[in-house]
Amino acid sequence: MKLLKTFLLFFIILNFSQISLAENNIELKNKISKNIRCLICQGQSVYDSQSDFAISMKLVIEQKLNEGLNENEIYEFLKNQYGQWITYDPEFNKKTFILWVLPILLFFIGGAIILRKLIVQKL
Amino acid sequence: MKNKILFSLAVLFFVFCFVVLLKGLKNSNIYIPNALSKKTLASFKSEDLYSGITILSDKIFVGSEYYVLNIWASWCLPCRDEHSILMKLKNNLSIKLIGLNYKDDPNNAKKFIDKFGNPYSMIITDKNGTIAIELGAYGVPETFVLNKNKKILKKFIGPLNQKSLKEIKLILK
Secondary structure, eight states: OHHHHHHHHHHHHHHHHHHHHHHHHHHHHHHHHHSBBOSSSTTSBTTTOOSHHHHHHHHHHHHHHHHTOOHHHHHHHHHHHHOGGGBSSOOOSTTTHHHHHHHHHHHHHHHHHHHHHHHHHHO | OHHHHHHHHHHHHHHHHHHHHHHHHHSOOSOOOOSOOOOBOOOOEEEETTTOOEEEHHHHSOSOSEEEEEEEOTTOHHHHHHHHHHHHHHTOTTEEEEEEEESOOHHHHHHHHHHHOOOOSEEEEESSSHHHHHHTOOSSSEEEEEETTOBEEEEEESOOOHHHHHHHHHHHO
């Protein structure tokens, strides 16, 4: 009887851990597919799109997660196949540096202008 | 004087922005993945359309100088347009033409081949579209020209035409 209880407990714990692992994978799959652009319905994420491409892409993401790849490895794989544009998060490189640097530059220029006006007003 | 310089600079800046954005408007807003990617074809597993036997890609891409991998489907209208081009390519002895049947009903695919002719040495299936994604394709029709080391020499997105046939022949030379 004790052995049966131990076996049942072990079985329940094992099942729960498998369920939570599957849930984690679904969450991660949804997160990744929200960050991937659908190349057929451009402007929509793979998560939102119902195109053939997006449906297959969701399956590939699921397969890769089951193979044990992590989120970044999946992004890298897709970038390698389809280029940087497939992800919604642009990397910092020579093609995108203006995109990253310009807002910071404008922020500092704006700040400097405001600061200068304030100093002039005080004087 | 200082105000005039500032005003001119502001006008120049706005003209610059206007020209850049106007030029951008003329660009196509449809992104096409890097068509000429000198990558090696990823290995995959697929099933033969006729026999249903599972085959590894390493066993498909053997014994030829060049390979042409064509992704097609019976439901795809542009695939019908390019079929005559593929039939012309069939006669070229230095290439092995492989068809990847994309998300198709096997019976419809066989009917399509019976009706229009079979240009392929082998037809493999991609039932859920995952092989096409692994290959970096994004739809049908799409054609890859590979060398004997499975390196992608050229990728044609969309239906093949006379111009692409010439390009393929040029690569084979």
